[in-house]
Amino acid sequence: MGAFNSPERPQIFSGPPLLLVFLVILVCIFGIRLWYLQIYKSDFYQGRAQENRTRQSTMFSPRGIIRDRTGVLLAENNPAYALALVREDCPDIPKTLDQISRWTGQPRDELQKAFEIGRKRVKHFDEQVIVPNIPFELVALVEAHRQDWPGLVIAVRPKRSYAHGETLAHVLGYVARANEEELNNDPDLQLGDNVGKQGVELMLERRLRGTKGLQEFEVDASGRVLSSRIVSSPVMGEDLNLSISLPLQEVATKALGDRAGSVVAMDADTGEVLALVSLPSYDPNEFVVGISHAKWKELLEDPLHPLQNRPVQSTYPPGSIFKLAVGGLGLESGTVKPSSTVFCPGSYKLGQRVFRCWNKGGHGTTDFKKSLRESCDVYYYQLGEQLGVEAISDFATRCGFGVKTGVELPHERAGNMPTPEWKLNRFGEKWQGGETLNYAIGQGYTLTTPLQVARFMAALVNEGKILRPTLLLSEEPDVLGELPMRPATRKLVLDAMVATVEEERGTARVLRRPGLRIGGKTGTAQVVKLQEKYEKKKTHEIPYKYRDHAWMASFGEKDGKRFVVVAMVEHGGHGGSDAGPVAGAVLDVLLDVRSGD
Amino acid sequence: MFDRRLIFHINWGLLTLTAILFLVGVMNLYSASTLRLASGLEIDTYFNKQLLWGGVGLCVMTALVLIDYRHLKSVSWAYFILCLVLLLGVSVAGKTIYGAKRWLDLGFFNLQPTELTKIAVLILGARLMARMEGKLGWINLGKALLVGLVPAVLVVKQPDLGSALNILLILGGMILFKGVTGSVFKVLVVVLPIMIPFGWFFLHDYQKQRIMTFLDPGNDPLGAGYHIIQSQIAIGSGGFWGKGFLEGTQSQLRFLPEKHTDFAFAVFGEEWGFFGSIILLILFCSFLYQIYIVTMEAKDDFGSYLAAGVFFYFFWQILINIGMVLGIMPVVGIPLPFISYGGSASVVNFCMVGLVLNVAMRRFVFKKG
Numbered sequence: 001m002g003a004f005n006s007p008e009r010p011q012i013f014s015g016p017p018l019l020l021v022f023l024v025i026l027v028c029i030f031g032i033r034l035w036y037l038q039i040y041k042s043d044f045y046q047g048r049a050q051e052n053r054t055r056q057s058t059m060f061s062p063r064g065i066i067r068d069r070t071g072v073l074l075a076e077n078n079p080a081y082a083l084a085l086v087r088e089d090c091p092d093i094p095k096t097l098d099q100i101s102r103w104t105g106q107p108r109d110e111l112q113k114a115f116e117i118g119r120k121r122v123k124h125f126d127e128q129v130i131v132p133n134i135p136f137e138l139v140a141l142v143e144a145h146r147q148d149w150p151g152l153v154i155a156v157r158p159k160r161s162y163a164h165g166e167t168l169a170h171v172l173g174y175v176a177r178a179n180e181e182e183l184n185n186d187p188d189l190q191l192g193d194n195v196g197k198q199g200v201e202l203m204l205e206r207r208l209r210g211t212k213g214l215q216e217f218e219v220d221a222s223g224r225v226l227s228s229r230i231v232s233s234p235v236m237g238e239d240l241n242l243s244i245s246l247p248l249q250e251v252a253t254k255a256l257g258d259r260a261g262s263v264v265a266m267d268a269d270t271g272e273v274l275a276l277v278s279l280p281s282y283d284p285n286e287f288v289v290g291i292s293h294a295k296w297k298e299l300l301e302d303p304l305h306p307l308q309n310r311p312v313q314s315t316y317p318p319g320s321i322f323k324l325a326v327g328g329l330g331l332e333s334g335t336v337k338p339s340s341t342v343f344c345p346g347s348y349k350l351g352q353r354v355f356r357c358w359n360k361g362g363h364g365t366t367d368f369k370k371s372l373r374e375s376c377d378v379y380y381y382q383l384g385e386q387l388g389v390e391a392i393s394d395f396a397t398r399c400g401f402g403v404k405t406g407v408e409l410p411h412e413r414a415g416n417m418p419t420p421e422w423k424l425n426r427f428g429e430k431w432q433g434g435e436t437l438n439y440a441i442g443q444g445y446t447l448t449t450p451l452q453v454a455r456f457m458a459a460l461v462n463e464g465k466i467l468r469p470t471l472l473l474s475e476e477p478d479v480l481g482e483l484p485m486r487p488a489t490r491k492l493v494l495d496a497m498v499a500t501v502e503e504e505r506g507t508a509r510v511l512r513r514p515g516l517r518i519g520g521k522t523g524t525a526q527v528v529k530l531q532e533k534y535e536k537k538k539t540h541e542i543p544y545k546y547r548d549h550a551w552m553a554s555f556g557e558k559d560g561k562r563f564v565v566v567a568m569v570e571h572g573g574h575g576g577s578d579a580g581p582v583a584g585a586v587l588d589v590l591l592d593v594r595s596g597d
Numbered sequence: 598m599f600d601r602r603l604i605f606h607i608n609w610g611l612l613t614l615t616a617i618l619f620l621v622g623v624m625n626l627y628s629a630s631t632l633r634l635a636s637g638l639e640i641d642t643y644f645n646k647q648l649l650w651g652g653v654g655l656c657v658m659t660a661l662v663l664i665d666y667r668h669l670k671s672v673s674w675a676y677f678i679l680c681l682v683l684l685l686g687v688s689v690a691g692k693t694i695y696g697a698k699r700w701l702d703l704g705f706f707n708l709q710p711t712e713l714t715k716i717a718v719l720i721l722g723a724r725l726m727a728r729m730e731g732k733l734g735w736i737n738l739g740k741a742l743l744v745g746l747v748p749a750v751l752v753v754k755q756p757d758l759g760s761a762l763n764i765l766l767i768l769g770g771m772i773l774f775k776g777v778t779g780s781v782f783k784v785l786v787v788v789l790p791i792m793i794p795f796g797w798f799f800l801h802d803y804q805k806q807r808i809m810t811f812l813d814p815g816n817d818p819l820g821a822g823y824h825i826i827q828s829q830i831a832i833g834s835g836g837f838w839g840k841g842f843l844e845g846t847q848s849q850l851r852f853l854p855e856k857h858t859d860f861a862f863a864v865f866g867e868e869w870g871f872f873g874s875i876i877l878l879i880l881f882c883s884f885l886y887q888i889y890i891v892t893m894e895a896k897d898d899f900g901s902y903l904a905a906g907v908f909f910y911f912f913w914q915i916l917i918n919i920g921m922v923l924g925i926m927p928v929v930g931i932p933l934p935f936i937s938y939g940g941s942a943s944v945v946n947f948c949m950v951g952l953v954l955n956v957a958m959r960r961f962v963f964k965k966g
Contacts, residue, residue: 014732014776016901019889019908023882026916030878033923037833038871045833052830052852221851226635 053220055125056231058190059213062158064237066172066200066208068246069274069473073163075172075201080159081139082192083152084127087119089223090151097130099149103138104131121183121191127155129192132177133289160194160201160288164246166281167253170309171244171471173199173410174284176291188212197287199309200242200471203408210237241473243272248589252277252567255585261549261569262310262450265586268458268555268562270477271467273407275586276451278310312412315447316568318401319523320375320507321553322442324493325456327372329395330383331489338368338492344378348437355381355437358524372496373506375522377441384440389431392439393417398484400455400466401448406480407469415452418445443526450568453553457564459483460490460497461555497521497555510580511554513593520583522576523551547571552579558591565590608957611887615950618880618935622861623647626938628842629857629864633849643857643938650940654947661951665959666900673721677744680717683710684751691755699755711760712941714748715910716948718764722771723902732776741772758804759930763913770909771902774892811927824860827852829924832866832874839870857938859930862922877936881915891957900956907949 037045066075083100090096097115101108114130122128134142139154146152160175162168175194183189188211195209196202213234218226252263252275265275282299286292291299299307308314330336346362348355357363357377363370371379384392397403402417416422418439420431438444451469459466464485468478483490497519500506508520526548550572555564565583572578587593623644630641683701687710691698700707722744729737745768753761777785797805810822831847840846845867847853856864866874888908895901911934918933920926932939934946 014774016774016889016893016905018774019885019892019905019912022912023885023889026885026912027878027882029925030919030923031875033925034832034866034871034874034878037829037923038835038866038874039837041833042836045830046836048830049834049847049852052827053846053850219850220633224635226633226850 051124053218055217055219055223056123057126057215057217059215059230059234060157061210061212061234061236063160063175063194063210064208064239066240066242068242068244068249069272070245071241072246074168074242074244074246075160075162077158078161079156080133081136082129082155082157083131083134083138083142084129084155084192085115086125086127086151086153087122088125088151090149093151096149096152100130100152103142104134106131117180118191127153129155129157132157132192133159155192157192162284162288164250165283165285167246167249168244169199169281169284170278170311171199171242171249171276171409172284173197173201173203174287175201176287194288198284198410200240200408202410204240207238208240211235242471243267243270243274243473244276244471245274248275248586249277251275251589252582252586253279253281255582256567256569259569259572260304260310261567261572261579261582262314263568263582263586264311264450264454264564264566265590266454266458266469266564268461268564271455271458271469272473273451273469273471274563274590276311276471278308280304280306282306309409309411310568310570311450312405312407312409313449314570315413315415315449316549316551316570317444317446317525318442318448318453319525319549319551320377320442321453321521321523321551322396322401322440322446322448323372323375323380324460324497324521324553325396325399325401326380326383326387326392326440326442327368327496328399328485328489328493329387329392331368331492332395332485333387333391335386336368336383341365341367342371342376342379342382344376346378348378348381350381350385350434350437353434355434368492369496369499372493372521373500373503375500375507380440381437384436385433387440389436389439390419392436393419395484396446398481400452400459400481401446403452405449405451405455405469406478407451408471412451413449415447415449416445442523450566453551453568454564454566456483457553457555457566460485460494461557461562461564463487464490494519494555501554507576508552508554508580510576511552511584511587513556513584513587513591516556516558516591516593518554518556518587518591520552520554520580522574522580523553524574525549525551527571544571547573550574550578552576552583554583554587556587556591563587563590603958606958606961608887608891608954611884611891611950611953611957614880614884614887615935615947618884619651621865621877621880622936623651624842625861625865625868625936626857628845628868629848629861629938631843631849632851638843638849641857646940647938647943650943651947654944657944658947658951658954661948662955662958664955666903666952666955667897667959669720669903670724670899673717673724677717677721680710680714681748681751683708684714684748686710688751688754697755697757699757709941711752711755711757712945714752715760715764715767715945716952718745718748719767719771719903719906719910719949719952722768723899723906726771726775726902727897727899729775732778733772733781734778735781738772738777738781741768741775744768753799756801757930758800759917762917762929763910763931766913767906767909770912771906774905774909775902807929808927811924824854824928825921825924827854828860828863828922831860831863832923835867835870835874837871839866839868839873842868844868858932859918859928859937860922861937862919862933865936866922878919881911885912885915888953891953891960894960895956896960900959904953904956907953910949911946 062077068074097111101111118128174197176197178189178193178195182195196205214231216231217228256279260279263277266273344357344363344366346357346360363374363376366376366379396417402415404412404414423431435444439446455469464483465479466481466483468480500508501511501518501520507522511518511520550569552567565586567579567582569579626644626647630643632639687701692700692702700709725741745765749761749764831853845864847867848856848864853860853863888904891904892901895904914931914934917926917929917931921928932942
């Protein structure tokens with residue numbers, strides 16, 4: 001063994017000790033590596049192994065169906081086809097996208113963009129929808145070429161369909177593909193899912209949507225399924241019955257015709273909204289399939305704003321309808337008595353300024369009832385001056401003016417009941433005495449929505465309950481507060497409204513239906529302070545945008561059922577003659593008046 | 598010819614460890630041959646065949662033990678030249694399987710001369726080095742290297758990079774064991790690392806691809822990198838205790854490639870976990886340690902070099918195969934002794950153990966004349 005005992009170098013570089021060195025190195029390297037893989041990173045690799053052998057697929061749940069109060073289908077689900085990719089099964093994604101572009105005619109770079117954005121959100125082996133809502137001919141064509149394009153699949157997804165599109169666009173709203181933000185905020189949403197974007201579809205999204213289910217498959221390396229189990233079952237979305245009556249909605253829409261405006265019909269005792277019309281309208285079905293850019297631009301740039309949901313999103317001065325509240329406050333506060341009178345010479349002087357009554361000839365001696373029946377401005381100028389702006393605002397707010405109603409519709413606006421502080425903050429100017437006078441007749445800074453007016457009317461009729469208007473059938477009435485008027489006061493106001501319809505010189509005689517108790521109050525909301533040159537002109541001679549808004553607030557009773565109807569015609573001119581027939585047509589249906597009666 | 602007393606000098610430790618490793622391998626093959634289908638488990642017959650080959654190996658080993666290893670010296674050249682002829686025969690009339698010409702069709706059996714060559718190189722190398730005085734200078738080093746290089750070139754042309762590498766590494770190990778002179782050592786330390794990049798140009802494209810993939814498996818996860826990634830997933834997902842026998846999902850659902858041959862250790866690691874893997878590692882080390890003892894106790898240099906050659910024969914395979922399975926070496930088709938399935942390889946493994954046993958049991962026998 002002399003060969004190993006050379007003194008030239010330490011022993012470990014040759015001979016048996018060298019073997020031991022090798023052995024020690026082997027143990028160290030593999031020991032450390034095994035520890036790293038099987039202990040330190042074991043969770044990671046267990047996850048990967050699990051991922052390898054399981055594929056999950058989503059079980060879609062149908063969205064709840066929406067019906068009207070009698071069960072007519074308003075929103076339902078139809079099957080729709082979409083082109084989708086399973087990345088893991090697709091050997092050449094760019095080429096496949098090229099082919100999709102050729103088939104659908106969609107620009108290649110748009111598809112690429114959709115694919116890039118979407119891929120992060122799609123689980124492994126799950127379908128990524130690339131082009132939704134493809135026509136049936138394309139489904140057949142793609143189906144015929146399936147073998148040539150592995151990874152390309154036709155996905156079937158429910159598609160929302162609105163049978164009465166334009167008529168109910170502002171009530172139902174619509175669903176459309178969830179955008180980036182919605183996907184980020186809601187982990188339940190998957191790419192290509194539709195979510196409520198407007199109307200009831202948006203506000204009741206949670207109830208309508210349902211819960212997706214999850215199915216899990218165990219697969220081998222070639223993707224063959226060995227077993228499957230349902231991790232969670234899909235839960236259907238809740239079907240909803242709206243309080244809306246489709247026939248009534250159609251009548252109200254037709255009555256408004258080609259004019260812009262709102263109609264609200266409500267059950268005064270339950271707060272159920274029976275009709276809610278906003279015109280002009282749009283077709284929600286176009287949004288479901290993805291609205292074209294041109295069409296979207298057209299809707300946005302339309303001067304009549306078809307996307308605006310007027311009954312809750314547009315605020316207007318209430319005009320003379322406000323006199324119902326101011327008059328009520330007058331009685332409640334004892335400032336006026338029902339029998340006390342004011343002499344109307346056709347105008348009212350405050351300091352140097354002259355405030356005119358709409359009736360230049362004057363109403364002469366005017367008591368409470370006459371003041372409402374003939375809508376005498378001078379009576380309310382004087383009453384307003386006596387009450388003061390703060391008292392009016394406080395009272396009107398308690399009547400629900402300038403307060404959101406809480407109906408199941410998005411982006412509701414509150415309106416405004418002005419006060420001197422408000423004006424100082426808003427404009428940096430002092431409140432002028434004359435502004436109180438204008439305020440008392442519902443002009444100026446005061447802003448309200450048609451639905452607020454309807455709620456106020458309902459409270460007058462239903463013994464003073466301020467309700468939350470609702471679009472859902474058979475919900476318990478939601479009483480938000482009490483109208484700050486005693487029964488006696490309410491009765492005087494209601495009687496005056498009936499007189500406005502029934503009696504000579506009443507401004508709402510257009511609503512008169514013999515044998516029925518109907519009350520009404522007209523209103524004319526000034527858009528701008530009319531310039532002299534338009535003052536003597538008839539409505540149709542004034543440019544559209546300067547014309548006044550026409551209001552009609554009404555109620556009707558039959559067989560113990562009490563309804564309120566509010567019609568508002570934008571730039572319609574006069575309440576009685578323009579908004580009146582619209583409200584009348586709706587009341588006819590509600591009170592079952594046969595034409596010709 | 599056979600002295601009965603020799604039986605008492607058999608290295609029982611080495612024999613026992615060999616038996617345990619072989620049985621662990623068969624058991625693991627049983628699991629590696631199992632496929633889970635929707636209809637249930639289906640078992641391939643690899644483990645049966647392995648048992649059969651083990652039996653053949655055992656016979657050859659027994660035969661080898663009976664002959665005094667010193668007689669091998671006299672046949673070493675003849676055997677070596679026979680192997681070279683067979684290798685040449687393969688390159689002329691070999692049978693092509695999977696694009697590689699490695700087999701000679703003998704009618705009843707496909708012979709793989711490469712396996713025989715490993716033994717030939719080992720014996721001839723041991724014989725030459727035993728005769729050389731002191732540490733290897735340039736001339737002796739050259740002679741020793743030629744013994745490996747000639748067959749390695751023939752093998753690499755088949756192409757069988759793994760075996761060529763194995764032959765060179767066995768010889769390299771033996772040369773290190775023998776030791777080189779100071780000047781040679783210094784030059785080699787500087788020159789060898791510089792040579793490695795040049796080796797790149799002698800590689801086939803698929804071999805370059807394997808090395809590139811090893812350096813970055815992620816760039817081709819479904820192609821060449823698939824083996825490396827799936828193997829590490831299998832090992833890592835075993836955790837500490839493993840998933841249990843026949844419970845490995847990576848192997849049973851066929852995510853793990855080559856699971857009964859090159860990646861058999863991954864099957865083991867997945868089902869027996871860190872605990873089992875470490876025990877297997879200890880078994881291998883004890884096995885190698887037994888061979889190390891023999892290199893120390895051998896009666897003559899030839900026996901010592903033979904045992905050292907066998908040591909390196911197993912050592913490099915274990916290092917490269919497990920290293921590959923654990924993702925710290927490139928994918929080279931080198932099996933894990935006793936654990937991977939392979940007929941010729943099993944027989945050669947037993948032969949190698951036989952050589953060592955032979956040397957060990959004759960450590961006290963004195964040269965007669």
